[in-house]
Amino acid sequence: MKFAILDILEKKRDGKELTWEEMQTIVQAAQLGNVHAAQLGAFLMACHLRGLNEGEVENLMRAMMFSGRLMKWPSEWKQKIVSLQSTGSTGNKAKLILAPAMAACGVKFPILSARGYDAIGGILDKLRTIPGFSGIKSVKEIEQLLEDVGCCVVQQPSDIAPAEGVIRDMAAIAGTSDNDAFKEACMIARVAALKLHAIVIDIPYGAGEWVKTKEEAMSMAANLDRLRSILGIKIKVLVTAVDWPVGTMMGQSLEISEAMRCLSMCGPPDLHDLVIKLGGHLLHEAGVADTPEAGQQRVHRVIRDGKAKKMFEKMLKAQGVDKSDLKSLMKARKDPNNMSSVLPVANYFTHLSSGDKCGLYGSLSYVAY
Amino acid sequence: MKFAILDILEKKRDGKELTWEEMQTIVQAAQLGNVHAAQLGAFLMACHLRGLNEGEVENLMRAMMFSGRLMKWPSEWKQKIVSLQSTGSTGNKAKLILAPAMAACGVKFPILSARGYDAIGGILDKLRTIPGFSGIKSVKEIEQLLEDVGCCVVQQPSDIAPAEGVIRDMAAIAGTSDNDAFKEACMIARVAALKLHAIVIDIPYGAGEWVKTKEEAMSMAANLDRLRSILGIKIKVLVTAVDWPVGTMMGQSLEISEAMRCLSMCGPPDLHDLVIKLGGHLLHEAGVADTPEAGQQRVHRVIRDGKAKKMFEKMLKAQGVDKSDLKSLMKARKDPNNMSSVLPVANYFTHLSSGDKCGLYGSLSYVAY
DSSP: OOOOHHHHHHHHHTTOOOOHHHHHHHHHHHHHTOSOHHHHHHHHHHHHHHOOOHHHHHHHHHHHHTTSOOOOOOGGGTTTBEEEEESSSTTHHHHHHHHHHHHHTTOBEEEEEOOOOSSSOOHHHHHTTSTTOOOOOOHHHHHHHHHHTSEEEEEOOTTSSHHHHHHHHHHHHTTOOSOHHHHHHHHHHHHHHHTOSEEEEEEEESTTSSBOSHHHHHHHHHHHHHHHHHHTOEEEEEEEEOOSOSSSOOSHHHHHHHHHHHHTTOSOHHHHHHHHHHHHHHHHHTTSSSSHHHHHHHHHHHHHTTHHHHHHHHHHHHTTOOHHHHHHHHHTTTOGGGGGGTSOOOSOOOOOOOOSSTTSOTTOOOOOO | OOOOHHHHHHHHHTTOOOOHHHHHHHHHHHHHTOSOHHHHHHHHHHHHHHOOOHHHHHHHHHHHHTTSOOOOOOGGGTTTBEEEEESSSTHHHHHHHHHHHHHHTTOBEEEEEOOOOSSSOOHHHHHTTSTTOOOOOOHHHHHHHHHHTSEEEEEOOTTSSHHHHHHHHHHHHTTOOSOHHHHHHHHHHHHHHHTOSEEEEEEEESTTSSBOSHHHHHHHHHHHHHHHHHHTOEEEEEEEEOOSOSSSOOSHHHHHHHHHHHHTTOSOHHHHHHHHHHHHHHHHHTTSSSSHHHHHHHHHHHHHTSHHHHHHHHHHHHTTOOHHHHHHHHHTTTOGGGGGGTSOOOSOOOOOOOOSSTTSOTTOOOOOO
């Protein structure tokens, strides 16, 4: 049964609960472009101001999840495919180290990046500062990368939860993306469509994060946990107080540089610790380590003995970075000043005030590379 | 100073009051197409759900009014240019009789029709059922029609308050047009840009009207009165209980037919009385009659002696209806069954239930011609 978009929109406007059929109708129309952008904008604002209840969030999530095909993985990878989602931009840098470290520990770790709207950009934007790096891959190519390397950083394929991308884009311009219900539904729709076996979701909270308070973070964690039980996949939610940027560098190519130092055991200790912590939980969830602590030891080991770094090189090569650039990059990795021979350097620099307290985010509102 | 659209949108989303500069920025962007439709839809929904205060309605009205040029009339017409606005669809039929009656009384009576979204359509849609009738006229042609005939029914020229049309269209698809503040701001922006000297605003309320209760109608009248004092033009607001359709016919060409019977003194008495009442106030506001009652007598006289009917013929001719069609139409005017030789007849008929009470709107939700 089809419902008229305007009726659905007006129903939500008036604070009434939408049914599964109504939610599905509007999500499908958004995906196919069968709804006027003004109606979609008005709908998103009505959802934002009126709120979505538990059932509506679940229906929104399902409608987006089933808007494309579901990923299928080789059966021998059972329980082995894990990934990390993070609500904060500071965690993104950790992913750059985590991906090769996880691959070095023998699990499959695809990072399927959604387009980033924050100031620094997503992890893919960072890797694209390396000449030749390509993140656009088909489902088939992603499978090949996981087979050959064990990790990859690619854009979410266009046939996986396509409606989710459309709705997320629209929410960003309609001023409604700063909304827990949307974020949760989008995050879980992606993970579910990707058919990951286990996922660790990192919810850092603090002044410079998307989630500001512990209460918000805990409520988000509870909602994600509820959605998890609906889907039956393993989700571990970590809620951590973060009142300062992880590591010492912010900006696209600067973060690549810091991640490479970390993979050579000469990065900042807080970043190293974060990677170890997240990785330990991931290995535990994937059944590779008996406890998160045992997992942590293993992650530390593959970083210390250079296996993770080798895996990072392998991944860059498999994703299009040519031999000579890779060689220059690896040679320069211990000295960020030498990175500029390969990575771009910003033309414009600005002083960022961190408010009263040294080292804290404080009044920081924008960062650039 | 320019403001970013997203900032303005988010400010309204969060329930904060918009400044004149912010309101002007978004109205201008809407007019020029410099804002994504999704943002405009989200903005309109945020305004609808958060509400607009008195100052914001005034700023919205002013921004739309000054979005194009202001009409200029010959100075010898001072105080003579009047018109009627109505919030209800049933009043539209009265306008068809009122326009020529006012012209017959010596005042200039332009009807500058806004696009109608209700089931029956606007007055222009009704007149367009007469072959040859043209309602698209430039400001120059409108002036000529008022000079030669004294009345006309035309589409609002595209250079008069253009932003108002854009915002009204968007509000209609975004499910936010059912909003007093928007309606008031749009109505007054049009009137003010048209530089009418006096205007009577009819607010019928009742089951089948746009305004449902007396309280709503009175509150709207008070708001319009407030906006009037800002503009310094004469506005008379009439609030009347209407629990049944005026006259006996509904539908585009049927209403033309009933209006013509009324101009021949053989239409339904309630329609005749409504025209007399509205016309009396209009003549009083224009300074042509000392009291509304004296005005009523005059309107009754020009209908009874056929002067208004002649004026209607003159207007149709001046707006493109050819001689032979006009002759057939006038010949058939006393017998609606003969109208079909000129006016179109619907191919599809449907039974309309009026609920329990005979003759009342009741459950009537849609009408068609």
